[in-house]
Amino acid sequence: MKDQFIAAKQRWAEKQKAAGFKPRDVAAPDRLPPGQRLTKGFPVLDLGIQPEIPHAEWSLTVDGEVENPVKLDWTAFNALPQVEDTSDFHCVTTWSKFDCRWSGVAFTTLYELARPKPDAAFVYFTSYDGYSTNVPLEKCLDDDVLVATRFDGEPVTREHGGPARVIIPKLYAWKGAKFVQGIHFLPGDKLGFWELRGYSNSADPWKEERYA
Numbered sequence: 001m002k003d004q005f006i007a008a009k010q011r012w013a014e015k016q017k018a019a020g021f022k023p024r025d026v027a028a029p030d031r032l033p034p035g036q037r038l039t040k041g042f043p044v045l046d047l048g049i050q051p052e053i054p055h056a057e058w059s060l061t062v063d064g065e066v067e068n069p070v071k072l073d074w075t076a077f078n079a080l081p082q083v084e085d086t087s088d089f090h091c092v093t094t095w096s097k098f099d100c101r102w103s104g105v106a107f108t109t110l111y112e113l114a115r116p117k118p119d120a121a122f123v124y125f126t127s128y129d130g131y132s133t134n135v136p137l138e139k140c141l142d143d144d145v146l147v148a149t150r151f152d153g154e155p156v157t158r159e160h161g162g163p164a165r166v167i168i169p170k171l172y173a174w175k176g177a178k179f180v181q182g183i184h185f186l187p188g189d190k191l192g193f194w195e196l197r198g199y200s201n202s203a204d205p206w207k208e209e210r211y212a
């Protein structure tokens, strides 16, 4: 895990040097996962609750199997190094959105801050709307996984999961917690909201891992 973390951190650094928004070739035929349709809009999916969290009341807890559990308030979170990344977004309900420009804090930065213990192997995300989702730690240690506070240069709106939401582009979008409140490092896997209700646990859009 350590080597993977260092490699991801290095790739993040290289990507940040190449400043500016560079949409990739939209025409690339291999870019849309099987069974997906491209949308130009940005649909909203939630549990019917869009919690309103003022910045003064917002915090992100990073804990579990870590050497240094932290609870970051809005100021402390935004004082962490910021990254920007453009990625594609794939929802299990068959829409995909290309070139989403997110900025915020890289997952690797939170990993480095909390210092997971050697037995940490899974991540369980919790949200202000009662949502949860789970991801193997190795899937989070990639140079496109971040806790985003901005979309296209503007604060993430409440409907899209502001103040902060998780983005894991290589998995179906339900694996990215909107309104994120907690990031918990666990030794074993723990199923999240949709994973308990018939959605795939692995959620790879390229393998069409939609429902379990």
Ligand SMILES: Nc1nc2c(c(=O)[nH]1)N[C@H]1C(S)=C(S)[C@@H](COP(=O)(O)O)O[C@H]1N2
Pocket: 042, 043, 044, 045, 046, 047, 048, 091, 092, 127, 128, 129, 131, 132, 159, 160, 161, 173, 174, 175, 176, 177, 178, 179, 180
């Ligand atoms: N907290 C929370 N996060 C969530 C959800 C949710 O209901 N609550 N829905 C998930 C699903 S199913 C998808 S497709 C995306 C939708 O993000 P969007 O509303 O910005 O399109 O958020 C994911 N994260």
Ligand SMILES: [Mo]
Pocket: 045, 091, 092, 093, 173, 174
């Ligand atoms: Mo979804």
